[in-house]
Amino acid sequence: MRYIRPLSMEDAVGQLAGSSGTSAILAGGSDLLVRMKGGFIEPDLIVDIKAIDGLSEIRETGDGFSIGAAVPCAVLGESAALKKAWPGVVEAAKLIGSKQVQGRCTITGNLCNASPAADSVPALVAAGARAVVVGPAGRRTIPVQSVPTGPGKTSLAKGEIIEAILLDKRAPRSGDAYLRFIPRTEMDIAVVSAGVNLTLDEHGVVKSARVALGAVAATVLLVEEAAQVLIGSRLDEATLERLAKVCAGACRPIDDKRGTIEFRRKVAGVLAKRAATTAYARAGGK
Amino acid sequence: MNFDPRFSGRKFTSVGTRPIRPDGIDKVTGRARYGADFNMAGQLVGRILRSPHAHARIVKIDTSKAEKLAGVKAVITAADLPDLTDGDAAMYDVLDNCMARTKALYDGHAVAAVAAVDARTARQALKLIEVEYELLPHVTDVDEAAKHTAPLINDTIFTEGLEEKPVKPSNVTKRSQFGHGDVHQGFGHADFIVERSFKTEQTHQGYIEPHACVANFSSDGTADLWVCTQGHFVYRQHCAQLLGMEASKLRVTSSEIGGGFGGKTHVWAEPVALALSRKAGRPVKLVMTRDEVFRASGPTSATSIDVKIGARKDGTITAAEATLRYSCGPYAGSWAEIGAMTAFACYKLDNVKTVGYEVLVNRPKTAAYRAPSAPMAAFAVESAVDELAKKIGMDPVDFRIRNAAQEGTRSSYGPVYGPIGIGPTLEAVKSHPHMKAPLGKNQGRGMACGFWFNFGGQTCTDLNIGMDGSVSLAVGTVDVGGSRASLSLVAAEELGIDYAQVKAIVADTSSLGYNDMTDGSRGTFSSSMATISAARNAIKILRERAAQMWDIAVDDVVWEKGHAIAKGEKHGNLGKLSLKEIAVESGKTGGPIAGHSELVADGAGVSFATHICDIEVDPETGATRVLRYTVVQDAGKAVHPTYVEGQYQGGAAQGIGWALNEEYIYGKDGRLQNPGFLDYRIPVCSDLPMIDTQILEIPNPNHPYGVRGVGETSIVPPLAAIANAVSNAAGVRMTHIPMSPPRILAAIEAVREWSK
């Protein structure tokens, strides 16, 4: 087993692409080290990307935000501008693990770990976030929802590294929110979760919407039909009930140690309703 | 031996104060040494290979490849731990649990072990051990296992305790029965009857420190063992027996212990570590991972309980009956028996009958967990009691007060009670402001009672007085939560000196006589009794020495407030002699001054508690929040009230976790799904409110200071108190613990469906 700490993307990509055997990218390590401890993975090469220039920064650009792959979630919470623009994304990122884990974990790692229950992913999907992927073949930008392809599986090729997550500049009268259900108040993996991102017109009517659900299918679900329910509404009671019903119907959950199919369906709807209500208020709707 | 343990009603100087514990500084600076904090030169790393199967015959184990791996110094299987138990069935079970002999009986059962130069080599070596299993059908559910169609876990087991020996083996190892009167007749006099079935899932003690030990077996046949345990003397006996050693050749030192709650009363890895060290000829350190702790130490029983209680319109219970099935893991136990004894212990009943069934399942061997077996029985009984009060239209506290046991009541398990605290805890709850506080929407209040026996047992202490007048107290009961502080207070009290003059330690097995474990809430009860006895013996010598110093008859010397005083007019001119003044001269008056005590601390007073809690339920998700929690419990006498409060709060918190979220979840494959703190959800700080406590002191007549055990009772009422609160908040009776959100939501939905 080798541990390396490259200083450039090129070096990192080269080392990964050229490695034989299993390799792992280390940013926060809060998933990787747990998997190593459990004996689920024994990488021959660990590439620590934290020393790569720019990867530990949040940059505000003309288009929005670029969040480096090595930025710990705690730092997201300390960025006033990001919190103001994308409160739902930040609250999702801040829900991952404890204070201890917050100081290490990253949204990129959360995405690449490809757990259907990842907290930040439904919020990122709802936000329409994109991932900048760098690999032997160059640089490409893809929607975040195309990264995880199933539990523990991603679409990334050998040698590819996500460099940053991009979030758009906010349109006026926009708001997002993320909620998850856990049995305790902290430290749990989401049993069900919902991210909602809305933009209103000047009359408080929903102009565009994205609704994403977590832990109810093999990957995070972007529920188009739910967005359609919201668009054109002012989030009246009937709309919210329909939203709940559509979300419950869209779920393809399983029974497992964390919850039952019935519970996940029912609560997915409840959380979508509640998250939509918060997002609507954040967008300035009344 | 002329020790008089009776309560004397004295006024206390030290006892009842709240000084800082003697082991405190080490624990806040990281210097205290726990099981895994000890190392020896040349030490190897031990690791255990565990069965991934719930039930399988071990056809063959090939360790040859592992043995050839560079850095591996020993590989052992059951063959290296031959059966030396000589017909002792309980010890044979312990041996088989430490290392499976013919069958793996649960996911996590040890089948082989290695000692290697480092952790990485040890891990690799485990992968090189080839075990051929023949899979057998398994059963993990207590009700399924009790059926006669269930896969048999041990075909030599025929249910004990039946009128006639059964013709077929079964997974039910024993039936036990308690009670008196005629329940059939009693139910005939009832105006209201509640009859319900309850289930509780298996939980773990959840101590934060995994099992850890360092074993050093010497070629001369002696050995040392450093280990975190609740009872190093018991570990010594068990390890010595399993390894074929004389007990005195094995010196066991108990490390600081990072929680036990009953879970560190059994040996698991220690005999394995000793066997590895014996084979390798080097010290071996063996530390369980958290995964191993959950899969392969000793959780408590899962249960299934039927309860029937009847009462007259005036609120008098006329009959009470319960049938209790408790899982034991794959080895015989007596867990349902304890449940059957405790179930109705809070009440005065003319007609009561409880029947317990011990059930084998393919899960880890059940171990004690804080007032073992009582919380589940209390959950079932106190839920039914609440429901019955509601049916009659009585306040649940008043209903319990009316039926509460009192001095002279024949307990449901047999003996007649002496002075007890159930009535006073109920009266205290009735008048507690918590009971009158307003509740909001979706909020409910519940209360419940609990009982625990408390134990005494074999105890030995040494009290040595240094030449500077300071006192060292060596006790043999492991300090799990501040007992060195309370025992120092007791020594100071009895000798009449300052707390700061006493230093208490836990002695190793070669330095002190045998002590039973710190279990059954006995640590402070028993060791304080022995400490008082030792101090009285020391005072006898102090008086003799003072008499020598004064050259008067010892009968003329009394001991008061830390001083020898010559009594009688003829000695009027003699001043007092302090303990220190006598100690300074001890070299000239006969040598060291010490007091020893060896006794069986009998008469541990039974203990009762009543808890109140407020819960909010989210009717859309089944989520719960504990809003407020109050514990009222009888301590007999609180020696160090802060640590008594701590016991009350800790037990309540464990009970809250059990009630709401903690459970062992097994897959269809018989494997444990959640062997970690991520999905075995013990309460975190943000889950709980402050836990208010009220200490009642109804002296135990069988202890000089009136002390009763306080450690365990606090975990008995919470399951029921919370179930009653949730039921009141959600409008639906919860009968399955833990009341996790999916279970609560399903129950709420079922009522909604039904009322449509």
Place this chain on the structure above:
Amino acid sequence: MVEVTLWGSLAATAGGNSKVEIEAKDIRELFRKLAEQYPGLEPWIDQGIAVAIDGTIYRDTWSKKLPEGAEIFLLPRLAGG
């Protein structure tokens, strides 16, 4: 002579008697005579039994006197946490 009450399961091994009369002055003698008169009890006694004398439970004390007319209760020996 003392009257000894056996708990449910134990009664089955003592010929169904839940109460037996024994002439015994202390716990040691009680155990010896119980085993003599009811051989079915012997394995239980060997495994460990607790004796409640007028409500107070004793575990390991052979020399404990049994006062005339005392209420004697045999109980299983328990595990604690």
Place this chain on the structure above:
Amino acid sequence: MAGVAVSTTINGDTVEFLCQADETLLDVLRDRLGLTGAKEGCGTGDCGACSVILDDRLVCSCLVLGAETEGRRVETIEGMAHGDRLHPLQQKFLEHAALQCGICTPGFLIAAKDLLAKNPDPTEEEIRFGLAGNLCRCTGYDKIVRAVQDAAIVMKGA
């Protein structure tokens, strides 16, 4: 497997060690440097008993590789007291009996220190959520929360 040579600062002292690539900071502290104050309760970041502060961030040392600490600053429980003068949190933990078995105590103290550094005047709720990454099985957290509240008062006055 090649060892990684690391130079880091622990409790203000420069420390050099050699570790394996997959060795955690917790293993390095405990097994190579003899700093056994950080405990392993789970090894998966769920219990907080191994908490240390790494460059002003609270982390679980079981989720950090030893190799990663090159050139960084690590604070452990062993560095919390100044000589024989206890940190106010340590003193308050003793006074309030905020520990029973004490295995979680080093982790709680480190986490509470980090909490008060970032929020000197926390509400009870902020303390409870701030310490949610540290499991205690003995106390029910009551006395721990009170000790932190009390320490915060003392530290503000200092």
